[in-house]
Amino acid sequence: MPKRKVIHREKPKEKFSYDPKKVLSKLEEYGRSVLEAIKSGKNPYFDIPMRGLNNVYFDEKSRLIKMGDKLSRRYFLNVAHARKFMQTLLIMAYVKRLVSEGKHASLREAYYANKHTIPGTRENTFEDQRESDPIIEDLERMLGVLREEMHITADRRGYIYGDIVIRDGEDEFNASKLGSGGWAVPGTVEHIQFPEINVDYALVVETAAMADRLIEEKFPKKENALIIATQGQASRGVRRLIHRLHYEEGLPIIVFTDGDPYGWYIYSTIKQGSINLAYLSDKLATPEARFVGMTMDDIKRYGLENVTEKLKGIPPNKKGGPTGDYKRILEEMEYPWFQNREWQRQLKLALKWGVRIEQQALANKSLEFVAKEYLPEKINSGDLLP
Known part of the structure; x- marks a missing residue:
């Protein structure tokens, strides 16, 4: 095993401070603009x-997926827009109440709290949570x-363990x-x-089974992770939480997923953000994150050829292809943040060999192998992908 490489915590880049007054101020500003438009006989609208x-692009400087500047205008006095305009005002008023009272609601509760029949009609404000x-x-x-920050939360998933x-x-x-x-990560971590x-450093692990294995082998204590x-x-x-630990506390972030297009996409969303949430990348993504595995190189380096799984779908050189995993890998090869020699080589090897490798495949060596050899060897030597 190589000499241990000391991983230094970085100097914090920012300090987060949640201020509910800012949220309330923005809501009130929108409310005033609607009221003033009505008073002056104009048609109220929202620019969204x-x-x-x-309307999404990759910003090379910040290394984040970001939202463009295209807007859609939603009018009140427009048959096609009126229902959504009304729904927008309802949710804004509900959020204002939640934040003012210091209470939180789930997405489901927000739906039911605002669902009712409009007096004098048979129309419901909302028919479905969709x-x-x-x-x-x-x-x-x-x-x-x-x-x-608007006090609306989703179901919790994920946990952390360490000192x-x-x-x-x-x-x-x-x-x-x-x-x-460990500690179950709540739906909102703004107050933590x-x-x-x-x-x-923080090791982000895709599967709960692998995280459990590392905890059982006392990896967090032995490797100070x-x-x-x-x-x-x-x-x-x-x-x-990952974003805050890195930018506020200076913790290096290392990601450990399966060696397949789904695992690589998990890494991608942690690092660069996602298309669906491009407007939140600067609060959710961590471009400085590094990838430890699983990689295609691991298969031969650790003698795992007999415990790989075949990629799902049809290869690009076969009739009807590419589909499934093959199609997904080709898409990932086009991502700007995977446009570097190391990642292109990994993705090309996956296509060439037609295989994927799961984290649990390391148990083929021994149950202790991942915690005692695989991760310490790669992390301490700095063998990480960008």
């Missing part, structure tokens, strides 16, 4: 940044804030003293504080 691929969720996303883009002290309201605890299950951090289990695609709460 457009969602979708045609109507209210997009309105909340519209507000995020209009106000330039996270929905969590880090967390202050959550009146509670303060160490995430390594809560049993092997970190009084004490005694780790060198914080484990962040995403349990699949990282939730907004987990991505925001």
